[in-house]
Amino acid sequence: MPNQNGNVYGLTILSPIINAPAGDVSHDCAIRDYLASLPRDHHSPFAKISSTHLARLVVMDDVVFVGTPAREEHLKSKYLVFETNFDGDLDAYLASMARDAPDEVHAVWQHCVGYPGTQDPAAFAAYMKKCQLETTFFFADVNDKTVQQTLRALKVQAGVAHFIESNQGKSPAEIQAAFRQFLDKVRHAPEPLAGEYERTHVPARGQGAVVRTQPLAGEHEGQPNG
């Protein structure tokens, strides 16, 4: 099925936006205004819809005229494009949208034609499926790991780097003891937050891998040290 690549589903939704010229604010502008204020980090509604790897919302104003001799034409409606990449199957994802982020979903889709609300998850799912476009070709670089597996792996990767660096020069017995503690810490670490911008681990200089956000003195853009 072209919508699926491995365990990842690629959902493409095109929801027609209500056209009401007599209204105070046009619905496409209202969507854009709302989206501009929506958090994009771990407070994002998509962090609550926890199987989401990456998602975007786009107001598509019109099709594009590429110049003569192509024909110029225009859409009669504007469309809200919803492109998302998630783990699992479509029904579970749509149910999660209605259950886990009903206010945000409503704030966006209330401006779209035929939107039934989120109170009835079955009606919401049926509506979304009417707006769904079948993906013609879907590429996923990693298609066999869930969001949580990836977040955890990234945290473990940072932890391993720090462990190796901070245990250099120690005896095998000391490293073995430290490794047992490290492993225990890894096993009992809390679930990482999706969408989080916070650094997972930034040890002090000389005590682990240092993540620099500013160039060092004498280092110029395009000529990194080392």
Add this chain to the structure above:
Amino acid sequence: MTNINGKTYAMNAITPMNAFYTPILKLIFFILGHVKPLQADLINLSFIHFARWVVVKRHKFPRLSEKQPEEHLHYDYLLFFSNFNGTWNQYIDAFADVLSNGLNLIWRWSAKFPGSRPVTAFKRYIALVQFDTDYYYVAYPRATANDVKAAHRVNAALEDFARNSKDMTPADFGSAYLKFVTQVQADLGATGIGPVGT
């Protein structure tokens, strides 16, 4: 407008396509989807988390109500959505350098597509047909596609090492630990802030 979140860029593009060509393009995608070696260059580029092409037939734009005006279009449309790492220019340059033939095969059916080389005309075309993202969420904004793959390799190596070294003597553990470090050392780059650029 927010095309970038952390290290990932969201690109949207739409190109008009003569309806006559749609079955040809769908056949090309069908072959690309079923003959995995044809995706090798795309995989080896390794800076795309997810990408998709969607053909919308001219009479298949969703219509949810009788009150919604019906679309009367001459062209079918090819939508392209990509989630890639790096800047716009790096992406287009790499695409044109490595996937030139593949890109031409996909977009040659779109009106006025100039070909992916020379890259100046190609960039002008992409800029024309691209539209901006209003909201973009990334579950792991500080990680590139390569970071993700490296992290999973480190994770798997750690699990193996933990399992195999459980009952070792300190001397045996020392040698196994060195092998483990050698195995994962190339995958330990730190994640961090995204690049600045367009």
